[in-house]
Amino acid sequence: MTSIKKFGKELARHFMTGVSYMLPVVVAGGLMASFSVIFGGSNVWNDTITIWGDLRQLGVIGLELVVPIIAAYISYSIADKPGLGPAFIGGMVAQQLNAGFLGGMVVGIASGYFILFLKKIKFPPRIAPVKTMVLIPLIGSTVIGFLTIYIIGKPIAAMNEALTSWLQSMSGGNAVLLSVILGAMMAVDMGGPINKIANTFGLAAFAEGIYTISTPMEIAVSIAPVGMFLATIIGKKYYSEEEIESGRSAIIMGLVGISEGAIPFAVADPLCVLPSIIIGTTVSSGLVTLLGITQNTALSTFLAIPFTSNIPLYLLCIAAGVVVTAMMVNGLKALKYRRTEAIKEFVGKDKNYDLDEIDKFRVGE
Template identity: 55%
Template sequence: MSFKDGAKKIAGHFQTGVSYMIPLVTAAGLLTSIAVIFGGTNVWNQTKDIWGNMRLLGQTGLGFIPVIIAAYVAFSIADRPGLAPAFIVGMVANSLGTGFLGGMLVGILVGYTCQWLKKIPMPAKLTAIKSLIIIPFIATLVVGFIMIYVFGAPIKAMTVCLTAWLKGMSGSNAVLLAGLLGGMMAVDMGGPINKIAYAFGMAAFTSGGYTASTAMLMAIAIPPLGMFVATLLGGKRLYSAGEIENGRSALIMGCVGITEGAIPFAVADPVRVIPSIIVGTSAGCALNAFFGTTHKTAMSTIMAIPFDSNPLLYVIAIAVGVMITALMVNFLKDVTHHKPQED
């Protein structure tokens, strides 16, 4: 099998993972969005009323995105024997903070491990329990240890190094720092790099470093808003009917600051989507820092507009980031002759 054929096969497995993930993202994202729209930003910290509990339901669902990706990518590769190991190791990867990229990796590792184990000949007496016990046990143990021992330590080390690096930059060029934070927020949308940028931004916020916190918070909604605009501009030529519908959900989630609205696009087409949202988000945040606008709230992107020191320039920076994301992803799809897959 050629590299191109192998890549297409893996892309097909990712598409299967996306098809199972969409109901989760839509239901959880809309629950969270409605809770924030009607309950205000205080819903994030309480469960005293219906809106706080609705947020809890939605946020819990969004937390399962890496696990669902892992399970159904593995299912696409190895059928039912891949489900249990991927659910278990997907939960471990989620606890390590690997985000949706970790879920994709777990799905591939578990799926192909199970596929390989299926081909190993076993005595007839063990055939009945092969799929039920032997394959799930070995796949869980092997891939689980890989995630814990091979990826766990590097993620922790990366967290320490990147945090120290950002602290060293905090007194330097504001435009560069803002662009860097924007790119880090977009790169894995809930993964370790995103969490480092978020933690740094919130630490800056509590100490009055509003340039850094504004950049971090501004970055949250640019990826989903950018993908919504991309589906508008690309239409049926570049996106399936399902992806266009996902774009509408991404708009709603983006407006209330839920980055996960862009994840279905990133999983389905990581090579084109992830670089585009990184560049667009980084550019928008850097431009806003160049304008010198800040806000002294912990609200994200759209919701922070009324509180910014210069709302007009802030909106222009957001719009630039969104348009760069949309134009770049559609350009990459065009030049590589990407065709939307049928739903």
């Protein structure tokens, strides 16, 4: 059981390595495709003669690199540099077979562990010098390439197509539930591994044209930092001067789509802050899906406002999440504040205990 858990943790680490290398490419590709539509119009997808048409082609190329890149860097995380070549080739094959993001991950795992196996084989001394530069890339690329063509690619492509069709057909409660889950994942660690998984899933959906999935992920980005800024404005007595200053930074970060602006608050008071930002973010993500609002760009919360299908309702979704975050966190802090004041009154007004010391005093520690 211990070895299985250890393997699971290692696999998760390899996946996150692949995602971390892949994200800058998919973000760049998505933004280029988005800006081409924003400035060139919807006909830009058939345009090959204007600068916006060229920008669209660059964006599409970037999005097509997602599969080989995540395959290569998962393999790299497992087997180091020798794992790159075979996984890049296998990833390109998976891309051409429409095996998608999932296909890239499987290719990366297969390539990494196969190359790791090849590295452990002892070759005769005469050919050992060319082992790393020639034999491993040749054998690895050939085996992984054929493995992708005949075993990995087609079944996963069929599964990926079925998954895409299912996501596109989602409506009602199922779609809202998925959006709520994505919103919670975006908020729970603000730029951490869980956030990146949700972000990657949303961007993969965007690359497939499934805007009903990418929109709730994108609206979730800024709810936490902006909600915490509002909380510091309407409940100043619950926050230190440093936290109020952090709130001013958080609003700036939130407006440009940086969720990490809420991290100082979560670190200082996780029991009050984390539940609040998770609930607030899920309100925005679920509401935007419930109201049927989409945006076909890779832009986050506020930057996407001009390109949404219904601007007033989209603004309502943002406001709802921000207000719920602020009201909930201040409500929880108010309970904590009243408890502290009541215990201070009990032990004596001349005492100056912090909350932890008061709790210890109360239970007789």
